Amino acid sequence: MQRLLGIFLIIGFLFPLTWISESFAQENPAFDDSAGITIAPPTNVKAYDHPGDAGGAIVVEWDLSPQDHPENDLILGYEIFRAVYPDGEYESIGVASPGHTSYMDANAEDEHEYIYKVTATSGNGPSATAISNPAGSSPEWINFGMTNLFIIGLIICSSVIYFIMHAKKGGKLFLRKIGGLEAIDDAIGRATEMGRPILFIPGIHDMDDVQTIAGLTILNYIAKKVAEYDSRLHVPVCRSIVMTTARESIKEAYLSAGRPDAYSDDFVHYVTDEQFGYVAAVDGVMVREKPATCFYLGAFFAESLIMAETGNSIGAIQIAGTAMPAQLPFFVAACDYTLIGEELFAASAYLSGEPKQLGSLKGQDVGKVIAMAAIGVGVLVETIYVISGSSAIGNLSSFIKNLFVLG
Amino acid sequence: METGFTLSNTIAAILTIGIISFLWKDNPLYKLCESLFVGVSAGYWFVSLYYQNLLPKLFDTLGLTQLFTSADIEPGAIQILINEGRVDNSFLYLIAGILGALMLTRLIPNLGWISRWPLAFIVGTTSGLYFTTYFQSNAMAQLRSTILPLDSIGNVVIVIGTVCGLVYFYFSKEHKGVMGGAARVGVWFLMITFGASFGYTVMSRMSLLIGRFDFIFSTWLGLTG
Known part of the structure; x- marks a missing residue:
């Protein structure tokens, strides 16, 4: 009898506990039952117009969920939702892998403002969400992220024009056989x-x-x-x-x-x-x-x-x-x-x-000299940095490499 | 895919064998397959270009199709102008249409020179559009990837290979002395790369050949599993 009463007591105690646990997990998806911890959402979600483009793109950025670490595999990714501001309905527009802190919405329409929310997804479902500021896209005339390309292109094009003019005036341009x-x-x-x-x-x-x-x-x-x-x-x-x-x-x-x-x-x-x-x-x-x-x-x-x-x-x-x-x-x-x-x-x-073709080829040769010089200097600085570990040399190395990266 | 001696499989197999028979020598079956291939593909491309480019991108966009047929298509530029009184951007396609039509002036001996305009437009526009993308991918990205510390054999090989390759393609100086030596090293790098690429591509071509043999022996004749 005592044994039977004990069994009833155990069942009576465990059942509500299980029910509470399940209810909690359903109501609050941020609770990861398998790991027994709450999945915190990403924070500081920001949205802004993608700079230097023809419009139609908005960048969404966020700070990682505190549980997003490569070693624990707790976060499966981030899902990005979008709604037309102020009263549109949210729709999923894409996902980002764990460890990623940005997503580009390339399907925005310039005439609308949008608001974004981002959730961290775990094995048990999505976390709570974090909502961005409203943002819209618009076209820009100049893409300043390509200034380096412009300058290098300008140097080469100027060389091409110079050599074409030179050839047109009857100047001899040497080309090897x-x-x-x-x-x-x-x-x-x-x-x-x-x-x-x-x-x-x-x-x-x-x-x-x-x-x-x-x-x-x-x-x-x-x-x-x-x-x-x-x-x-x-x-x-x-x-x-x-x-x-x-x-x-x-x-x-x-x-x-x-x-x-x-x-x-x-x-x-x-x-x-x-x-x-x-x-x-x-x-x-x-x-x-x-x-x-x-x-x-x-x-x-x-x-x-x-x-x-x-x-x-x-x-x-x-x-x-x-x-x-x-x-x-x-x-x-x-x-x-x-x-x-x-x-x-x-x-x-x-x-x-033809002067145009000869000039063009000579101008490109100028580009090759610039490329060889840049490689020579860049490799030298990078090697010195690896040997010395000096932060000043490291900064110089980064500067040289960034000359060839478009923003 | 349907297997066995069906009509389509048999025709496909005979055409495959006909084309492969060129390895033996030029023969009537190859000539038949060649003529069939050229004729069918030329006709196919004509129809394909009409339905994929001319019709949707020019006639439909401008609204000419809607004007002359009862096809259920979105209103074109002409309809927008008539119904809404607005000049739509789609009218820009008219420029492309005119340039295309100018190509036909080749057929009129005295006006043939006009056909150079659309050619100049195509060449100029393409050069301008490709300048940034090619310069970015073929020059700047390569440069960025070559700026490496000389702390491993791999990095040394990459840097020397790239610089010597650039020297080989430098046309303003004779390849003599140091330049000549560097250019020779550059050619060696190129040839080693070509060798690797050759082997890789030959293997992929073999898989295409195996695919055709598989069709003949397995799908058509049913000789293998």
């Missing part, structure tokens, strides 16, 4: 001797890619030589605007070579915009026409190796040039000469001799 360029004349001569055509592929990008423009500038030089040697040129393209520009370029080359009568629009023809459809057609042209020389100058993707290998299999001399890092290995492996990256643009300037 670029390997592969001399081979262009030999390759055209070889095709002429063999009585076979020359194939030129300007890449698969449109005229908005500077590589295509550089490729077509070199095409102009090649077309001039082809006109002089009375050889044959074949340019299949996969972009309509490239077709128009290539025709324009070749026509001008034939005109300047004194052979406008020999020009034909048929030198350039559109195939298809589809990448591998274009490759299939070009490969077909290669094995049927057996060009003696193949030029691949422009922007290339996965088709580079397919075309270069086919050209190699028919015994053509191949000269390639692209600034696509992923495709350069294939051209290097399968072609006789490859213009690597900026060499393509340099070749374009070198061959055309």
Whole structure:
């Protein structure tokens, strides 16, 4: 009997305790039952217009919940809610990982003001919330966070303009010889001797890619030589605007070579915009026409190796040039000469001799000198800082590195 | 995917074999597949460009579609002007339309030179827009990442590789003496990078080939699990 009474007493004592505990956890989600502690919300939530943009973005910042430590994994993240100020309904707009103290709302509308609340999420649900000040977004004319970019860009652009003016006045601008360029004349001569055509592929990008423009500038030089040697040129393209520009370029080359009568629009023809459809057609042209020389100058993707290998299999001399890092290995492996990256643009300037292109290249060389100097000084200061541990050197090191970080 | 000798699988398999047959030599089946591929893709791109660009971005935005059809589309710039008396920003698309139309002057020999204007617009605008993004990602971010203390072999390799690479692409001086030596080191770095990239990409191409073989032997012929 006493034992039965004891059991009833225990049940009678435990049941209300369990019920209280559950009720408390449901009413107050900040109570983490598993850990037995209360999850404190993030504090000091602030919202402000994202600076230096075209509007439409508000930054929300907060101080971490006191329980947000990497070692305890208590906080799973922060959920951000937004409401139109003053009487809109809150809706969840995103989450931030633990340890993060900011979130950018990139979907704000400039005509509204918003109010934000942030909750810390634990295994048992969200904490209490902290509410921000009302904030709105607006566009700014100037992004001061990019002042360093502006200054460096200004220096380089000024150099470019200076060298262009210098070249226009007849000043000589030295450019070193670029390997592969001399081979262009030999390759055209070889095709002429063999009585076979020359194939030129300007890449698969449109005229908005500077590589295509550089490729077509070199095409102009090649077309001039082809006109002089009375050889044959074949340019299949996969972009309509490239077709128009290539025709324009070749026509001008034939005109300047004194052979406008020999020009034909048929030198350039559109195939298809589809990448591998274009490759299939070009490969077909290669094995049927057996060009003696193949030029691949422009922007290339996965088709580079397919075309270069086919050209190699028919015994053509191949000269390639692209600034696509992923495709350069294939051209290097399968072609006789490859213009690597900026060499393509340099070749374009070198061959055309145009003041604008030459000046641009020289201006970029000024940029490279600045880059090398910055790396030299930065590495020296950073190394001294690591050896000495001096805070003054550390500040100087941070200053140098921040010169290349945009705000 | 449906397996077995279905019509679509059989056509796809024959076209796959036709394209692969180019490895043997140029042959009538390859020519057929090539012509089919070029023709279908050129037609597809024409239709795709019309429905994805010209129609929604020009005709619908300006309100021309709404003017001539009863399609249930949001009012365009013309409708806004008529109904609300307001000149909507969408009218700016008219400039793009005019520039596009100017490209067609190529077809008129005496006016062909006008087609250079839209080309100049495309090239100029793209250069301006890309300047900041390219300069940021290709120059400033790289510089920032190269400023490292010379306290480990990895950091030394990164710094030397970057500086020598820059020297190689410096065109204002002959590659002789110290410059020549540094440029040669730069080329070595480039070639090692290309080698690694080559191997990586060849492996990914192999997976594409395996995918096509898997289609032929497994999906079409049903020879493997």
